[in-house]
Amino acid sequence: MTSAELPTAANPGPFGHQQRKNFLFPENYTQFNHGSFGTFPKVVQDDMRAWHDRVEKNPDLWMRRDLYTALDDIKTQLSEFVNCDMEELALVTNTTVGINTVLRSLRFDPGDRILVLSTGYVSVNQTVRYICDTHTDVKVIEVPITFPISDKDMLTRVEDALKQHKELKDGSKIKLGIVDWISSVPSVVHPVKELVDLLHSYGALVYVDGAHSIGQVPVDLSYLRPDFYITNCHKWLFSVRGSALLYVAKRHQHLIHPTSITGEYSQGFAREFGWAGTQDYSSLMSILSALTFRKQYGEDAIISYTHSLALEGGKAMAKILGTQTLTPDDHHVGNMVNVALPIKDLNHPKANTKALMEILMDKYNVFTPAFRHGDKFYTRVSAQIYLEVQDFVRLGNIWKEVVDELNASA
Numbered sequence: 001m002t003s004a005e006l007p008t009a010a011n012p013g014p015f016g017h018q019q020r021k022n023f024l025f026p027e028n029y030t031q032f033n034h035g036s037f038g039t040f041p042k043v044v045q046d047d048m049r050a051w052h053d054r055v056e057k058n059p060d061l062w063m064r065r066d067l068y069t070a071l072d073d074i075k076t077q078l079s080e081f082v083n084c085d086m087e088e089l090a091l092v093t094n095t096t097v098g099i100n101t102v103l104r105s106l107r108f109d110p111g112d113r114i115l116v117l118s119t120g121y122v123s124v125n126q127t128v129r130y131i132c133d134t135h136t137d138v139k140v141i142e143v144p145i146t147f148p149i150s151d152k153d154m155l156t157r158v159e160d161a162l163k164q165h166k167e168l169k170d171g172s173k174i175k176l177g178i179v180d181w182i183s184s185v186p187s188v189v190h191p192v193k194e195l196v197d198l199l200h201s202y203g204a205l206v207y208v209d210g211a212h213s214i215g216q217v218p219v220d221l222s223y224l225r226p227d228f229y230i231t232n233c234h235k236w237l238f239s240v241r242g243s244a245l246l247y248v249a250k251r252h253q254h255l256i257h258p259t260s261i262t263g264e265y266s267q268g269f270a271r272e273f274g275w276a277g278t279q280d281y282s283s284l285m286s287i288l289s290a291l292t293f294r295k296q297y298g299e300d301a302i303i304s305y306t307h308s309l310a311l312e313g314g315k316a317m318a319k320i321l322g323t324q325t326l327t328p329d330d331h332h333v334g335n336m337v338n339v340a341l342p343i344k345d346l347n348h349p350k351a352n353t354k355a356l357m358e359i360l361m362d363k364y365n366v367f368t369p370a371f372r373h374g375d376k377f378y379t380r381v382s383a384q385i386y387l388e389v390q391d392f393v394r395l396g397n398i399w400k401e402v403v404d405e406l407n408a409s410a
């Protein structure tokens with residue numbers, strides 16, 4: 001398929017509403033929030049159930065032998081997908097576990113600093129706080145970011161923080177920087193390669209929180225060259241919840257151990273991460289059928305459609321609401337678009353995530369997260385292969401009704 005032939009919002013090809021039959025949504029429900037918890041096609045669920053059946057026919061055979069062959073198969077396929085050595089990969093249940101695994105394995109000495117962006121995911125930045133609270137003189141350097149911001153300005157902000165720290169000459173060092181590839185709320189695609197290179201040039205290790213990356217943007221780890229990288233397969237790759245991919249560059253593997261130590265301790269990275277104790281591994285197995293489902297269309301086709309739909313759908317909603325999308329540059333949008341909500345009184349008692357969620361769910365049977373960023377309210381809408389622009393138009397009209405009612409009751 002040439003790039004001119006790739007599916008777009010205007011020419012959906014195999015995507016759009018015809019995809020609904022491949023998913024589990026009831027007829028009266030449209031899913032606009034794939035970004036938070038993902039969802040998976042029916043064939044992936046069927047396949048996961050088949051793994052269950054297979055395991056229960058002979059649990060010992062599975063737990064003692066076949067599990068390891070299956071995990072290797074998944075890692076091999078994923079290593080081709082993200083372009084790295086399969087030995088650099090481990091499968092974990094989610095990004096939170098992946099972040100904790102690395103942060104709680106690394107040794108932090110007095111004087112070590114950890115650089116994060118203020119827009120980093122709350123659980124990640126709280127894990128950093130925990131590390132600081134439980135170590136002597138380990139501190140966080142938080143770079144304040146408010147979107148929209150150009151790539152150049154973001155890099156300047158981070159470099160200013162690195163320079164300021166260097167000028168302190170107090171014997172401390174920035175040991176680790178953690179950067180999002182695609183932030184959560186607001187959702188913004190970051191200049192991740194430039195951030196990795198910049199942090200490396202100041203001698204810091206870099207952990208890329210790519211929770212939203214696999215399946216949403218092309219991932220090439222041999223090009224990116226982070227020290228650590230984590231991505232959820234259960235978000236954009238279409239596997240079942242509880243499946244994530246952790247990358248640890250070979251040179252650091254001796255330092256990193258699972259959050260729960262098992263009998264495989266000190267047997268090497270692959271063995272330590274291959275056995276997480278007795279548990280249901282079927283969500284990890286579902287990665288295989290998720291990859292097969294995607295292959296029938298191709299990554300380029302999926303990414304082209306969902307990205308184009310996020311752009312077009314976001315514009316359609318902003319037009320209905322008389323506002324703008326948060327990021328004017330298309331390359332800051334992946335599959336999730338942030339649309340400004342024209343709420344006049346930001347201190348209105350219902351201008352908060354929880355109250356707005358209840359109105360949307362109870363009255364309209366839809367949901368998109370709403371949040372305040374800077375001096376505006378936004379909602380984050382996720383494009384996916386089962387949606388079309390007309391869905392965004394319907395959602396835009398719903399949000400207009402919600403906001404109009406709120407403004408009238410101010």
Ligand SMILES: Cc1ncc(COP(=O)(O)O)c(C=O)c1O
Binds near residue numbers: 035183209212232
């Ligand atoms: C940027 C980012 N990091 C980390 C996470 C945590 O992912 P999980 O809840 O799957 O552990 C999320 C979840 O949405 C996220 O958006």
